[in-house]
Amino acid sequence: MKLSRISDSTVRRLSSYCRVLEELDREGRRMVSSKRLAERGGVSSAQVRKDLSYFGSFGRRGLGYNVPRLLEEIRSIMGLNRTWRCALVGAGHIGSALFSYHDFRRRGFDVVAIFDNAEAVVGQKWEDCEIQNVKKLVPEIRRLGVDIGIVATPARAAQEVADLMVEAGVSGILNFAPRKLEVPKEISLRNVNMTIELESLSFALRASETRSRKKRAVSVDE
Amino acid sequence: MKLSRISDSTVRRLSSYCRVLEELDREGRRMVSSKRLAERGGVSSAQVRKDLSYFGSFGRRGLGYNVPRLLEEIRSIMGLNRTWRCALVGAGHIGSALFSYHDFRRRGFDVVAIFDNAEAVVGQKWEDCEIQNVKKLVPEIRRLGVDIGIVATPARAAQEVADLMVEAGVSGILNFAPRKLEVPKEISLRNVNMTIELESLSFALRASETRSRKKRAVSVDE
DNA sequence: CCCACTTTGTGAAAGATTTCGCAAGGAGCG
C-alpha cells in the first residue's frame, strides 16, 4: 500500500470520518453503513467506500462497519494512536487560541514548548508551560524531541522561524502565517490560511449575487 | 463567464496570487511574468495562466502582466474591492484571535458585531465593539445588514448559531467549529478545521517515517 | 432452504483539474 499516493482529499475525509465515528460511538452505535457515515460526513457513500478501500476491507457485506473497530483502523492509518510532540512559536492571539484548544491535546497533539521573541511575554506561564525566548528554539526543540512545529507568528517572521525549526530537526510544520514557506521536501508542511478562506467566501458571495441579480431581472421581464 | 463553474482550487490560488502581487507591488515591480508569479506562489506557470484565462486576458505576450492592473482585476473578480460586514459569534480564544487579526479589516472584512452566550463576557468591549447576548443575534444582524457570519463557538453550539444566522439573512458563513454544518444551498459556507490539518500532518509524517524506515533497511542490506 | 432485502468492494466510466506544447504577439539589438 503506497501511502504516498493517497490524495490529500482522501486524507482530509478520513479525518472527518473519525469525528463522525467518535460521535456514533458516543451514541452507542455498534455498526454503521457507508451510507449513514456518508450522510453524516457530507459525502457520497461510494466515496466513503472508495476512501477506505485504499487501505483494506474493513466492512461486512450486508452489515456495514463496526464503529469502534473502524475508528481504530482509521486512527492507526492516520497515526493518531500515538502522541505527537509540538512546539508553538508565536504567543500572540492565534498561538493562545491554539494552545487553549484542549481538543488538540486530547487527540494526541501535545504542545511541549512555546517560544516568542517579545521580552514582554517571555517568562510568562501558560498552564504549566513557560514561554521561552525564540533564541532557545533550536536547542530546546532538539532536547525535547519535538515532532511538529507550529508557526503562529506574523508573516514576516514565519520563514525565519521555519528555518530554525528545520535546523532543529522537526518532521512537520503547521503554518498559520499567511505566506508561503520554503522547507526541504522531506519536511511535511501544511498551511492554514484564514485569509484564503475569507476571500474564497467573498468570491462565492459575489458569484451568487450575480446569479440572483440575473434571476430577478428575468422575473421582472416575465 | 460562468463564475459558478470555477473550481475551488482556482479561487484559492487567485487569493494567493493577490498576496504575491501585493508584495511585488510593494517591491515596486511594474511587470511580472506568469513564471515568476508561479514561483512565488508555489505553483506552475501554466497553472497561473490557466487560472487567469477563465476570467479574461490580462497579460501581454513577451512582457507579462502589469502588477497593479492584475491585482485590481483579481480583486474585482474576487469581490475584494468592497467591504463585507461580518458578525462574530463566540468570544472565546478563536474569536478573539480573529477579531484582533487586523489584516482582515484591511482586506475589507469588517467585524461589526460580536455575540456570545456567557453572561460573564456579554457587555465587555473589544476595541469599540460591545459583546452582545446571542439572543439579540437575529435582530442585530438584520439591523446591521451583516453579510458574513463567523462561527467561532464550541462544536455543540455551532449548528444552532448557524441556523440563527441563516434566519437573520446572512449570505455566507465561515465556520471554525469542528463539525459539519447544514445550511440552505443558497448560503455559501466555508470551513476552517484545524483538527483536519493537524491530523493530515500526522498522516504525512507517518507516511514519511515509513518511507525512511524502508530506505534505512535498504542501506543496511547493501 | 428460498427469497427479498441490505451492503460492501471494486473495476470501469465519467468528470474535473493540471500539464503540455505551440502558434502568435511583442521587445530589443544590430
Added chain:
DNA sequence: CGCTCCTTGCGAAATCTTTCACAAAGTGGG
C-alpha cells in the same frame, strides 16, 4: 528589417478524483 529571445493564451493530452453499477456476501423471515 531580420533575427533572437520572451511570454501569453489556449486547445489537446495526461492525470487525478469521483461516481456508477454490479457481483458477491450477508441477514432475516417464513
